[in-house]
Amino acid sequence: MRQLIISTLILLLAAIQLQAQAAADSPEQKLAEEWLKQLNALDDWYLSVDGKEEGVEQLVNSMMDLYAPDVLAEVPPHDKDQIGPVMIRGKENVRKWVERIAKTQVRLNYILKRQTEGPTGEYEGWRLIYSTKLPWGGTGIAFQIIGVWSLREDRRRFMAPGAVFIQYGPDGKIHRLRLLLAEIDEVKPL
Amino acid sequence: MNRQVVFIVIVIAAVFVFATAFAQQHRPYNQIMKDVGATFASLKKNLDANSATAAAQDAAKLEGLFAETEAFWAPFDTQDAISFAKRARDAAAAVGAAAKGNDIKAAQESYSVIQKNCANCHFSHREETGKGFLIKP
Numbered sequence: 001m002r003q004l005i006i007s008t009l010i011l012l013l014a015a016i017q018l019q020a021q022a023a024a025d026s027p028e029q030k031l032a033e034e035w036l037k038q039l040n041a042l043d044d045w046y047l048s049v050d051g052k053e054e055g056v057e058q059l060v061n062s063m064m065d066l067y068a069p070d071v072l073a074e075v076p077p078h079d080k081d082q083i084g085p086v087m088i089r090g091k092e093n094v095r096k097w098v099e100r101i102a103k104t105q106v107r108l109n110y111i112l113k114r115q116t117e118g119p120t121g122e123y124e125g126w127r128l129i130y131s132t133k134l135p136w137g138g139t140g141i142a143f144q145i146i147g148v149w150s151l152r153e154d155r156r157r158f159m160a161p162g163a164v165f166i167q168y169g170p171d172g173k174i175h176r177l178r179l180l181l182a183e184i185d186e187v188k189p190l
Numbered sequence: 191m192n193r194q195v196v197f198i199v200i201v202i203a204a205v206f207v208f209a210t211a212f213a214q215q216h217r218p219y220n221q222i223m224k225d226v227g228a229t230f231a232s233l234k235k236n237l238d239a240n241s242a243t244a245a246a247q248d249a250a251k252l253e254g255l256f257a258e259t260e261a262f263w264a265p266f267d268t269q270d271a272i273s274f275a276k277r278a279r280d281a282a283a284a285v286g287a288a289a290k291g292n293d294i295k296a297a298q299e300s301y302s303v304i305q306k307n308c309a310n311c312h313f314s315h316r317e318e319t320g321k322g323f324l325i326k327p
Contacts, residue, residue: 046317047325049218051262106327152327153269155314 028131028141035166035174036110036145038063042102056102063098067091068173076162076181085180094177105149107157113144138169147181157187219262219325226255230304233285237298242289245297249286252304253279268327274311278304 042063045055073088075097088094101108116125130142142165150157160181167176216222233248256279263271281303288296317324 043327045327047219047266047327049220049325051216051219051265053266053327103327153267155270 026129026131028129028139029127031139031141031166031168032112032127032129032143032164035066035164036112038066039101039110040108042098043106043108045102053103056099060095060099060102064091064095066174067094067177068169068171068175071174071177073097073177073179075177075179076184104152106152106155107148107150109148111146111148113146113161134167138167138175140165140167142166148187158184159187160184216258216261219259220323222255222258222262226252226259226308229255230308233301237285237289237294237301240294242292242294242297245294246286246289249282249289249297252282253286256282266327268315271311271315274307278307278311281307 042059045053045059048054069091071089071091071094073094074085075088076085077083078086078097078100086097088097112127112129113122114125114127115122128143132140134140142163145162145164146159147162148157148159160183162179162181164180165176165178166174169175229248229251233245233252236242236245236248256275260272260275260279263275281300284300285297285304288294288300315326317326
């Protein structure tokens with residue numbers, strides 16, 4: 001009897017583990033992880049000893065591979081004179097936005113927000129990705145993030161909670177992107 | 191007459207362009223840093239030995255090396271690195287002035303300022319790979 005109970009418990013735990021693994025490995029999860037990975041990699045380049053910027057072009061190209069030519073992106077203001085969000089049309093214009101991040105920001109650390117079932121479990125647990133099939137084909141995903149970055153010019157560091165909404169077409173490319181960052185705060189040492 | 195004037199202007203402009211291009215060329219950054227390391231160690235040794243003249247010479251050399259460092263960063267608009275180099279250069283000048291006045295204690299204090307700026311810059315802009323260093327933008 002005891003053996004039966006133990007075996008049942010082991011099977012139950014294994015099933016839960018498998019289910020969790022399946023959620024973590026879902027195509028939508030991979031899409032979200034890939035987008036964040038490419039974004040965070042944008043500062044992963046160096047200066048050569050003779051003062052040339054090396055590797056930035058490849059990183060931007062790699063990020064841009066995710067986008068469709070007719071992409072429409074709504075992104076936070078990235079200009080000192082800009083107050084509201086910016087609507088960017090077309091891959092070439094999105095590329096300029098991506099290049100600007102790569103060249104002006106360092107120590108990029110955008111992370112997926114985690115959650116457990118409890119009311120306060122916001123820093124551990126599952127990295128939830130909300131997804132839906134789009135009526136016109138393709139998949140839409142949404143997820144909460146915390147964005148952290150430093151300005152290259154003076155190393156001032158900023159943090160903001162936010163959300164990302166991405167629509168992928170049947171071609172697997174991003175056709176719409178909405179990156180929302182709220183309450184951007186400067187991180188200062190105490 | 192006009193042709194001669196145009197010719198002279200072109201020659202002067204060409205000389206200016208070449209001179210500017212030559213002035214903007216700088217030594218590879220790793221060479222500058224290696225020289226800073228060696229000179230900085232020598233400065234410490236001379237300050238500890240109360241060798242004011244030798245210390246002043248090292249400080250003067252460091253001043254030039256930090257000017258080179260500043261010039262390396264200038265085109266990138268990486269303000270913190272430029273400021274670290276500038277403050278290190280100023281501190282090297284202060285070490286030199288103190289050493290020339292035979293004030294080793296003041297020179298040691300300014301030496302610490304150089305050290306602090308070097309460390310801060312390395313923290314932000316130097317990445318250890320195990321096989322060498324990379325320069326972070």
